[in-house]
Amino acid sequence: MAIYRLGSVAASAGNMLNAIGLLRQLRRLAVFSGLAVLGGLTACSDSAINSPHPAGEDADETVLYSNFSERPKHLDPARSYSSDEGRFIDQIYDPPLQYHYLKRPYELEANTLTQLPDIVYTNTNGDVVTENAADLAFSTYVFTLKPGIYYQPHPAFATNAAGDPLYRFDTAADSVAFHGLEDFDQTATRELVADDYIYQIKRLADPANLSPIRGLLAEYIVGMDAFAGTVTAARKQLKQTDPRFQQTDWLDLREYPLQGVEQQGDYQFSVRLNGKYPQFKYWLAMHFFAPLPALVDAFYHQPGLADRNIVLDWHPVGTGPFMMTKNDPNEAIILQRNPNYRDDFYPSEGEPGDAEAGLLDAAGARLPLIDKAVYRLEKESIPLWTKFLQGYYDRSGIASDSFDQAVSIGSTGVNLSAEMQAMGIGMEIEVVPGTYYLAFNMLDPVVGGLSEPGSAVLPDPVMQERARKLRQAIAIAYNQEEAISIFANGRGEVAQSPIPPGIFGYQSGQRGINSYVFDWDPNARSTGSKTAGAPVRKSLDEARRLLAEAGYPDGRDAVTGEPLVLNLDTPSGGGGASANQIWMIKQFGKLNIQLNIRGSDYNRFKEKMRSGNAQLFQWGWMADYPDAENFMFLLYSANGQVVTGGSGVNSSNYANADYDRLFEQMKLMPDSPQRLALIDQMLAIYHHDAPWASAWHPHSYVLNNPWVKNTKAHGISKAVLKYFGIDNAERQQARAERNQPVLWPLILVAVLMLILMVPGYRAYQRRQHARVITRQHPDTGGQY
Incomplete structure (x- = not known):
């Protein structure tokens, strides 16, 4: 019995000592944890913990960071008619013409062509007439392509030893292992040829593609309505008679002639219009007229792929400066430099004042000037604005909530606020057309x-x-x-x-x-x-x-x-x-x-x-x-x-x-x-x-952080990403300066924690000491 009581006393004393030790350990832990947090924050100047981007994403590449709020609905160049979609696909697809980046008024120039199209005017007998002739019946545009233009790497171009397409599936079961475009291990490329442009024009004419400009073009391109009727009838017949067509729903448009469009060699083709339509040249600078090979169209129509969004509307294929390597509408859209992009160079002339604005500093540089563009999903304007100010987005519009912070309006017009000027931020103002x-x-x-x-x-x-x-x-x-x-x-x-x-x-x-x-x-x-x-x-x-x-x-x-x-x-x-x-x-x-x-x-x-x-x-x-x-x-x-x-x-x-x-x-x-x-x-x-x-x-x-170079508002063209430059070193330095950790709140919290712990610790010690000196021995009655 006595042994038991003595053991209880020892246990109580041990518990008391353990508690005191534990309290001391907690106090030390609080101090060291606070120091560790402060040290960690101090060490994060190059890779701040508040960055929305993965660490090292732009370490070896020049990356432009931007955002989007809603997923692009259509990435098929025959269907897309939205500026939100154009900001992506216009960097990927190559129409025959483009706008000069710097010149105003807007000026068209050859893109994939050796020169602007030749135009031949004829009457109903086929005789050449002048542009203003009373008997002018047709305008024929003749296009000559630059040789040596290649498509981005894509599995549609991959072939086997016999030269046949490597990926061909007869049934949906054959393609079940492919859940995304990244599951296709083999990719290849192919040279751009005239037939690719012809095929795309036929896609515009095909009612099945629901092109928003088909009705307008049908008024001018000779034979377009007739072609639409022909392929509609062919598709209806194949649905009833061809088991293969019933699975793929792909019609090879190359098999059906379009009267007004003619191939004249691997690098030349022509388009004939009814009468005269001077505005046609502007359509030739839009993604509607970008080339699309028939084999790419066939690839995306294979059985089972549409069930997993492996379709052209999600995964565009072009010869432009960029290719889409990620399309996750819940997270990010990424455009990567097309490794097969042709020789293309920054313009060496522009408007008066462009040189003074630094817009000709990159004259003659090979395009694109950046390696990658990352667009992250941002649905709320305030977080987006905050990240722009922190340096995590390179360019930004101005929402109403942030307008007063960004801009001041006075007798001299619209100016950047003092805060924006102090950060070196620049502003583009343009009257939108x-x-x-x-x-x-x-x-x-x-x-x-x-x-x-x-x-x-x-x-x-x-x-x-x-x-x-x-x-x-x-x-x-x-x-x-x-x-x-x-x-x-x-x-x-x-x-x-x-x-x-x-x-x-x-x-x-x-x-x-x-x-x-x-x-x-x-x-x-x-x-x-x-x-x-x-x-x-x-x-x-x-x-x-x-x-x-x-x-x-x-x-x-x-x-x-x-x-x-x-x-x-x-x-x-x-x-x-x-x-x-x-x-x-x-x-x-x-x-x-x-x-x-x-x-x-x-x-x-x-x-x-x-x-x-x-x-x-x-x-x-x-x-x-x-x-x-x-x-x-x-x-x-x-x-x-x-x-x-x-x-x-x-x-x-x-x-x-x-x-x-x-x-x-x-x-x-x-x-x-x-x-x-x-x-x-x-x-x-x-x-x-x-x-x-x-x-x-x-x-x-539009606001630009100071490390963004060569930006000039262009109200018509969206195909401007290839001209933008980024100074990585300047951005890294600015991010470090703008995201310095604020340490005093943490230090204050740590001090307050210590202050609050001391009275509790002392009170605990007094209670334990009082219990020790007043306790009586159960056998002798003495105190210990």
Whole structure:
């Protein structure tokens, strides 16, 4: 019994000593842990722990870091028609022509060709005629390719000893082992030949590929509609008779001739157009006309591959400066230098001022200037902005939340903030060649006054005049300048016509204003302008006068006394009105017009537009090519949405016979004083009829970290990545400076932890000591 008690006492004493030791160890651990953390942070200057990029990713390569917010839907050059998709595939595919990177106005030059295409004009007998001949029937473009251009490495080009394609699967079961493109071990390349361009043109004509430009091209490329009918019939027959076709759904388009396209050798081909279409040259600089070999098309149509997204829409194949080596829409998209890219060099001439801006420092350098471009998924603007400032992204737009931090606007115009200047950040400002507009549906009886296309009912001239004055009144009251200031941080300018700056036909100053909406004040000055004179919006009194003449004095029907209610149709269903829509309601409220927002899902909205049941709507158009025709056709009656069944670009269904006549004269003319005179007449009609209530041209603000070189905004072409340069050493140094660890909070926490632990430790010692000196021995009664 005594032995047991003595053992208990020993155990208690041991526990006490263990506890004291443990406490001391914890104290030491806290101190050493804090020091370790501080030391670790201090040692991270070259590879900061807050970097979103893998360590060493840019150690041996020159990498440009950027971002994306949504996965590109189409990477097939026949289908893609989005700028978000073009930023990727335009670096991969090689159309025949390209834009000079530095020159403005925009200038086309040969890309894969030895020179710009030769154009031969002929009549119906095949005789050569002049460009302006009355009997001109056809324009034939002759293309001559540069030899020695090769495709990126790809398994579609791999062959066996017999020269046959290495990867060919008869059934889906044969391809089951291939889960991604990386599972194909063997790759190879092949030289670009004329037939690759011909095959791609046939893909544009094939209705199965759903190319968005097929309808337009079919008007001009000889035999395109006939070819579409032929391959559609062939595909239908093969589905019924050919078991192989039933598994692959691949039609070899080489077996079906396209009348207007002819191969004239391995490096030469021609395309024949009906009549004359000067804008065709601009399409030749787009990825739609990039080459695609038939064997690549066949490779991606093999059984089972589409089930695993091994398709052209996910994995593009081209001869351009880059190739896509990773397409993970949940993480990153990576473009790597194409090791087979041809000799291509940075331009040695540009505009005045380019040399002073350092844009010619890389003159003559072999392209591309970087090895890789990494685009990481970023859905939120604030984290993206923070990472740009930390140096982890090289270029950035400016979200509304960050605008005041990045930019200051004063009497001298738009400038970088002092913080951005201190970091060496530069800014590109460009007027984007595009137009956003608030439009009326001209088929609506209240705001339009036109009759349905093909209707036997003629429009009532009185109602047309009333509707015109109503549109003019709204155009005056709708303060587009204020909308740009509030909702775009001032990044835009009021449009006086559909044609944006930088496109022939745009007129600035007093000559270009819409005199039905603005007066010219010679003493006024636009923000940032150094010259006097600016348009000033007409008064609300003038708008109210027009509204009364339209039959709606003070916003009420003069006959019934009912308030005038107009409907704005939008592709956003559910929820309350947005801040922009509330602002719009107030704009119409200036005239006591009630604006009703009718939101619907996108498909329903498109159906309203297609059938002409919308009343007011907002729309936009970005330049496909730098020509006035590409904007003036937005009001050409033959392009009306209702007339074309929804495919036309004239969303307002505007129709004016005089405008149409002038457009048909203007559209095929070269830029000249005569063409400008026609454009001026068309704009006078547009101003008078007011089919759009208001419009504006957006401005693009792009920030560049100081290590990014050779960037110059190009409003038309997306194929600019090959010109960008990165100074790795400068970036590494800036990252280290911008991401210095802030140590004082950790030191403070460590000190506070020690301070808080000392009283507890002392209290614990006192309690243990008290227990020792007051305990009685169970046998002797003594204390110990």
